[in-house]
Amino acid sequence: MQAVNQPLKFHSRRSKEIKKTLKGLAFISPWLIGFVAFGVLPILASFYFSLTTYSVLQAPRWTGLDNYVQLLTDDQLFRVSLGNTLYYTFFSNLIGGIVALSLAMLLNMNVRFLSFYRTVFYVPVVVPTVASAIIWLWLFNPQYGIFNFILNAVGATPIPWLTSPQWSKPSLILMSLWSVGNAIVIFLAALQDIPKELMEAAELDGASAWQKVWRIQIPMISSVVFFNLVIGLIGSFQVFSQAYVMTSGGPADSTLFYALYLYQNAFEFFKMGYASAQAWILFVIILAVSLLVFKSSNRWVYYAGR
Numbered sequence: 578m579q580a581v582n583q584p585l586k587f588h589s590r591r592s593k594e595i596k597k598t599l600k601g602l603a604f605i606s607p608w609l610i611g612f613v614a615f616g617v618l619p620i621l622a623s624f625y626f627s628l629t630t631y632s633v634l635q636a637p638r639w640t641g642l643d644n645y646v647q648l649l650t651d652d653q654l655f656r657v658s659l660g661n662t663l664y665y666t667f668f669s670n671l672i673g674g675i676v677a678l679s680l681a682m683l684l685n686m687n688v689r690f691l692s693f694y695r696t697v698f699y700v701p702v703v704v705p706t707v708a709s710a711i712i713w714l715w716l717f718n719p720q721y722g723i724f725n726f727i728l729n730a731v732g733a734t735p736i737p738w739l740t741s742p743q744w745s746k747p748s749l750i751l752m753s754l755w756s757v758g759n760a761i762v763i764f765l766a767a768l769q770d771i772p773k774e775l776m777e778a779a780e781l782d783g784a785s786a787w788q789k790v791w792r793i794q795i796p797m798i799s800s801v802v803f804f805n806l807v808i809g810l811i812g813s814f815q816v817f818s819q820a821y822v823m824t825s826g827g828p829a830d831s832t833l834f835y836a837l838y839l840y841q842n843a844f845e846f847f848k849m850g851y852a853s854a855q856a857w858i859l860f861v862i863i864l865a866v867s868l869l870v871f872k873s874s875n876r877w878v879y880y881a882g883r
Contacts, residue, residue: 626849627644627856628640628644631848631849644851644853645854649858658834658835659835659862661830661832662834664746665813665834666813666814668747669750670813674809676757677760677764678764678802682768685768698757699758699761699762702759707822709756710818711822713752714822717739719736724738739823742829745828745831746832749820749823753819760805763801768794771798775793796879799878803874803878807870807871810863810870814836814862815836815859817834817836817840820832820837842855
């Protein structure tokens with residue numbers, strides 16, 4: 578009798594689990610439909626279009642890997658845009674990370690009005706990119722901008738910020754420091770989470786300020802450094818709005834970033850298939866860089882409890 582009841586109980590329990598699963602799927606079905614319609618299908622469509630010649634105005638024509646071959650072998654602007662993006666990505670993340678961590682450490686020194694300073698540093702993050710680009714256009718103006726006004730006041734030579742190929746990318750990197758507030762807040766939260774006993778013990782052992790920073794604080798927040806690095810890399814590889822609004826890729830293609838060149842191919846030259854191939858190459862580049870950073874994290878990222 579018990580042997581007969583056990584399968585019945587098993588089937589009853591299984592049917593209840595199936596009903597719960599179906600109810601859960603029903604509740605999240607609007608999100609699932611939206612995810613498939615606006616996420617999965619466009620991704621699959623872009624991969625198909627990357628293998629075709631497609632101008633939106635005409636039906637796509639299959640060309641296989643021709644778009645990829647042309648991008649990697651014949652397109653000089655592709656190489657220029659990739660080089661500009663790598664330059665911006667490296668220096669903006671390096672300088673931005675140092676500035677954000679330094680400011681977070683200053684704010685962590687029991688300063689008064691901490692909430693006020695934290696808000697001041699974070700406000701630029703929520704300012705629309707186009708609005709901040711217009712502000713920085715005025716700041717970088719070679720004749721009336723405040724930066725060159727200050728340089729003139731101290732007797733220094735004015736800098737052709739956005740009008741010189743040598744200064745255009747450094748200018749945009751300088752502008753990127755305007756929005757490091759998000760990283761500052763995250764670093765500050767991590768610093769405040771470091772046990773005070775560790776800092777007090779190091780101080781009793783005679784550790785200098787630099788030793789406490791290098792031997793205790795940075796290792797203890799290395800996981801946060803890793804997080805900000807990955808997010809920063811992914812974001813800077815897709816830099817677009819600043820160059821589009823402020824320079825349109827000039828002067829002399831010095832700010833023609835990868836995403837801007839992709840936009841031009843897609844929406845100015847109507848080479849949608851070519852632009853889709855660019856997008857997939859960018860995806861592979863970001864994936865490879867992210868995996869490289871994840872692989873290296875075993876050597877320098879510390880997690881409590883491990």
